[in-house]
Amino acid sequence: MTSELLDALLADDTASEQHLVTHRRELHAAPELAFKEVETAEYIAERLDALSVDRLEAGVGGTGVVADIKGERPGHSVLVRADMDGLPIQEAGDLAFRSARRGVMHACGHDVHMAIALELARALAENRDRFPGMVRFAFQPAEECAGGARPMIEAGVLTGIDRVIGLHVWSELPLGKVSVRPDVVMASADQFTLTVRGKGGHGAQPHQTVDAVVIAAQVVGALQTLVSRETAPASPVVITLGSLHGGTAANIVAGEVAIQGTLRTLDRELRAHLLGRIAELAAGTAAAMRGGCEFRHESAAPPVVNDPGMATIVAEAARGVVGAAGVVAFEPLKVGEDFAYFLDARPGCFFLLGGAPEGARVGHHTAEFRIDERCLPIGFRVMTAAVLRLLQEN
Ligand SMILES: [Zn+2]
Numbered sequence: 237m238t239s240e241l242l243d244a245l246l247a248d249d250t251a252s253e254q255h256l257v258t259h260r261r262e263l264h265a266a267p268e269l270a271f272k273e274v275e276t277a278e279y280i281a282e283r284l285d286a287l288s289v290d291r292l293e294a295g296v297g298g299t300g301v302v303a304d305i306k307g308e309r310p311g312h313s314v315l316v317r318a319d320m321d322g323l324p325i326q327e328a329g330d331l332a333f334r335s336a337r338r339g340v341m342h343a344c345g346h347d348v349h350m351a352i353a354l355e356l357a358r359a360l361a362e363n364r365d366r367f368p369g370m371v372r373f374a375f376q377p378a379e380e381c382a383g384g385a386r387p388m389i390e391a392g393v394l395t396g397i398d399r400v401i402g403l404h405v406w407s408e409l410p411l412g413k414v415s416v417r418p419d420v421v422m423a424s425a426d427q428f429t430l431t432v433r434g435k436g437g438h439g440a441q442p443h444q445t446v447d448a449v450v451i452a453a454q455v456v457g458a459l460q461t462l463v464s465r466e467t468a469p470a471s472p473v474v475i476t477l478g479s480l481h482g483g484t485a486a487n488i489v490a491g492e493v494a495i496q497g498t499l500r501t502l503d504r505e506l507r508a509h510l511l512g513r514i515a516e517l518a519a520g521t522a523a524a525m526r527g528g529c530e531f532r533h534e535s536a537a538p539p540v541v542n543d544p545g546m547a548t549i550v551a552e553a554a555r556g557v558v559g560a561a562g563v564v565a566f567e568p569l570k571v572g573e574d575f576a577y578f579l580d581a582r583p584g585c586f587f588l589l590g591g592a593p594e595g596a597r598v599g600h601h602t603a604e605f606r607i608d609e610r611c612l613p614i615g616f617r618v619m620t621a622a623v624l625r626l627l628q629e630n
């Protein structure tokens with residue numbers, strides 16, 4: 237029954253491909269930054285409205301858009317999440333549909349995710365007398381600053397939902413491949429600021445000051461030992477202190493220095509432990525040097541961890557589309573993804589869609605970012621097959 241239904245949903249191949257490409261290109265040309273996805277949300281809501289979905293709500297958790305499509309029989313309730321935001325990057329290259337907005341670009345592929353979700357919504361809406369359960373689409377703002385998932389969940393987007401699914405196109409995974417992991421998919425991503433406080437003064441009278449620059453230098457060195465001396469060699473951890481600002485002139489002792497950093501781990505407990513230790517070690521180091529240090533946790537996403545049972549269902553569905561050799565388990569990525577919040581709340585699966593363009597390797601979050609558009613129909617088919625199975629299988 238699943239395969240008949242799948243055939244029905246995938247029946248109109250040419251039309252589907254056209255919708256996917258059109259949506260993706262129109263969205264690519266008009267990117268918006270996190271929490272400013274106003275026109276993007278309108279674009280999506282208009283298209284969902286045209287499908288006469290069972291429920292449509294805009295402005296969820298900021299600029300989020302939510303739509304329900306109900307089947308005709310009882311079944312599982314599956315949430316499909318697509319993120320909507322672009323990045324503050326000026327697009328390079330000369331694509332005909334390149335970003336028309338200066339300094340803003342879909343440089344992570346969220347345009348691809350939205351196009352696939354919209355096309356799945358159309359296929360389901362046209363076949364709603366044939367599938368069980370309910371599918372809820374959550375078009376989420378602000379994935380890039382890990383700020384959009386939580387407000388949507390707090391607004392109740394998971395109420396009545398028992399399974400969740402999402403995907404990310406990946407420019408370093410070959411076209412035709414899909415990565416489904418039974419466990420951790422992406423690292424946690426925490427951003428923090430350490431404010432080191434001393435006492436400013438004359439550069440020639442250091443004994444009358446507490447030099448925040450010297451304390452900051454010790455803090456930077458000390459934090460590296462959390463990786464080298466306090467974490468097991470088999471556990472990948474990254475602590476990067478990417479920004480350090482303090483002081484005003486060569487002959488003035490700085491009274492304050494701000495250090496900004498990020499922590500990445502693949503493990504929930506290790507992440508909590510290290511966040512505590514960063515604050516403790518920085519404060520202890522500063523105290524030992526007569527200063528102080530305040531830790532501010534600015535944004536956070538836990539690691540993205542799939543449910544093994546859900547991952548098995550999705551991998552089976554993917555094999556039906558790309559064949560056994562097409563389904564791989566790509567190494568866990570050290571980038572963060574706030575789909576983690578959905579997976580912390582409900583069993584589900586987040587998979588990677590191979591979208592590597594021909595030619596040179598391109599990275600996400602770069603002005604040169606590109607994907608091979610032929611991944612669109614593949615992603616649509618895998619997502620459709622996976623959602624149908626999640627609706628029906630125990
Ligand atoms: Zn990104």
Ligand SMILES: [Zn+2]
Nearest residue numbers: 344345346379
């Ligand atoms: Zn992304």
